[in-house]
Structures are given as C-alpha cells and as structure tokens.
Amino acid sequence: MAVGRYPEIEPYDHGMLDVGDGNLVYWETCGNADGKPALVLHGGPGSGCSASMRRYFDPGAYRIVLFDQRNCGRSRPPASDPAVSLAANTTPHLIADIERLRDHLGIDRWLVFGWSWGCALALAYAEQHTDRVSEVVVTGAATGRQCEVDLLTRGLGGIFPAAWARYRDSAGTVGPDGSLPAAYSRLLSDPDPAVRAQAASAWCAWEEAMLPTSGHNPRYDDPAFRYGFARLVTHYWSNGHFLPYDGVLLDQAGRLAPVPGLVIQGTLDLINLAGTPWQLTAAWPGSELLLIDDAGHGGNTALLSAIVRATNRYAHPDGNADA
Numbered sequence: 001m002a003v004g005r006y007p008e009i010e011p012y013d014h015g016m017l018d019v020g021d022g023n024l025v026y027w028e029t030c031g032n033a034d035g036k037p038a039l040v041l042h043g044g045p046g047s048g049c050s051a052s053m054r055r056y057f058d059p060g061a062y063r064i065v066l067f068d069q070r071n072c073g074r075s076r077p078p079a080s081d082p083a084v085s086l087a088a089n090t091t092p093h094l095i096a097d098i099e100r101l102r103d104h105l106g107i108d109r110w111l112v113f114g115w116s117w118g119c120a121l122a123l124a125y126a127e128q129h130t131d132r133v134s135e136v137v138v139t140g141a142a143t144g145r146q147c148e149v150d151l152l153t154r155g156l157g158g159i160f161p162a163a164w165a166r167y168r169d170s171a172g173t174v175g176p177d178g179s180l181p182a183a184y185s186r187l188l189s190d191p192d193p194a195v196r197a198q199a200a201s202a203w204c205a206w207e208e209a210m211l212p213t214s215g216h217n218p219r220y221d222d223p224a225f226r227y228g229f230a231r232l233v234t235h236y237w238s239n240g241h242f243l244p245y246d247g248v249l250l251d252q253a254g255r256l257a258p259v260p261g262l263v264i265q266g267t268l269d270l271i272n273l274a275g276t277p278w279q280l281t282a283a284w285p286g287s288e289l290l291l292i293d294d295a296g297h298g299g300n301t302a303l304l305s306a307i308v309r310a311t312n313r314y315a316h317p318d319g320n321a322d323a
Helices: 051-056 091-105 117-128 146-153 161-170 180-188 193-209 223-237 270-274 276-283 301-315
Strands: 013-020 023-031 036-041 062-067 110-115 133-139 261-266 288-292
Touching: 013 091, 023 091, 036 051, 036 091, 036 117, 036 301, 051 062, 051 301, 062 091, 091 117, 110 117, 110 301, 117 133, 133 301, 146 180, 146 270, 161 193, 180 193, 180 223, 193 223, 261 276, 261 301, 270 276, 276 288, 288 301
Parallel strands: 036 062, 036 110, 110 133, 133 261, 261 288
Antiparallel strands: 013 023, 023 062
C-alpha cells in the first residue's frame, strides 16, 4: 500500500458538535466502531484534517476520530471570514472541545496522535487529562515555546535569506516587541481586503519556504484557505499559544509518566534546531524518541511508515498486524 499507510477509507459517522461560543466543530469517525479509540490532532493551527490522516491507523483495530479545530476546515464559522472573531479560539477552548467530543462519542480513554501544532495540543490535553489518554504518538515535535516561534520567524532567515527578506518586508511596521506574527496579525485584520490578501499570501509563502523538501502545497492556492490559515497561526503565535507561561508543556511533561509515548522525528526537521524532540523526551518519563533519516517537517515515506508501525504497536501489542 502507498507509503506504508492503510488504504483510503471513508467515515462511518460524522457530525457538527456545538461547543459553545457560537462554534460548531466538525468531527468524523472511521474504521472499527468497536475498536481502540484514537484521536487525531491536526497542525497549523488552522490546517484542518485531511483524508490522509485516517490512514495512519489499522481500520480493523481502531476507532479513528478526527475533528477540525475551531474556525478551520469544515468547522463553523470559518476564520476565512474576516468578520469572525477569534476571541473564543484559544488552547483552553480547544482542550475543552476535545473533552466535549470525547464525552459526546462515549469514549473513556483514547490514543492521541498529533503532528506539529497537533503535538503541542496533544501534550497540553494529555497533561491536563492524563486519565483519559492511553498513549501519545507525536511527530514534528512542537511545544508552543517562544524559542520555537522565534526560530521559525527569524532564526531560519539565515538559511532561507531571500524568502525571509520577502517575508520580513511584507510585514510592514513591526512593533517594539519585534514580533513578526503580531505584525502580520494586524495586517490580516486591516479593513482593506487587498492588504489582508497580500499579508496572507506572504505568510503562506514563508510557511512553504520553511519546508523545502515538501514541494508545493496546493491548499495554498486557495485564497480563503490562505487567509483563514494565516489568521489562526498568527493569532496563536503572537499570543504565546495561549499557554499559561512559556515552556509550560515541557515543565509539566512529567505528568505524562503513566502514559506510553513515542516522538517520531525527522532528522531534517528544522524545529530540531530548537532542541525540542530531545528536550521533550528527556522531560517525559518513559517516552521514546525515534529519529527518521532524511525526513523534514512534512515527513517522508519512512516517517509515515514509522507512524503506522507505532500505532500498530499500541493496537497489536502481540506484534500481529497486517500493515
């Protein structure tokens, strides 16, 4: 099967969950309705789920749950509408949404899988609701720290100088804190649609420049996606990811000692320059770090296969799996 993942499948159930604050969150379940529950947390913030994310799990063994986080994907209202407020879109809101979804689906405990921002959200959720998490698998390790944001918005400028210069110049006036995400967030709230559109294009061009091994992402061709995605990323990155303090997810990783965990990380993932995967596994008792050669933040065949092997490990502890 392609890149070591399971074949494409369709949901056997889906819906829109009212999570309050005028928000409806899209969710879907795939695989075996009586299987081991697994929750998928997408990246961004604001990327939304894709059909490919269903394929990391054995559909005969897992009850696979995906949802689009507030204001993105199929959830409503969309951040692509500039009139939509993001005031009720924070990490505590998303954690509460996860718990509401778990209760809605009648799930006691589930494996939690997250990629990139989904990793940070998985850690934030699991550290608060350890009793509801059976295992954690993450990749593209992120912990929502300021040093990670600084690396991605300034530190990589020396590696991609031409792309960074365009990104920096498009930010316009930067405040005294020097925050490029905050500068872009202001542009994305400008009353002029042309200013908003240009800022969204510039932000997404830099996002793509940071992933040189991934090729062009066609979702960036959609102006509505570009704008909504850029709004949500800058909203989180300019507000400390709405975490209690910088570094809290590493500080509290010891709470995850009862939870088996695996960090699957590409050796070419540029977030490694912040030391995140090593710091995370050092702070999380019992976790494992699996390094995948030649894989960047967007992954490669070997990294995708490693994710499948990890989920098979937890679904088939006896080692019997078809993938």
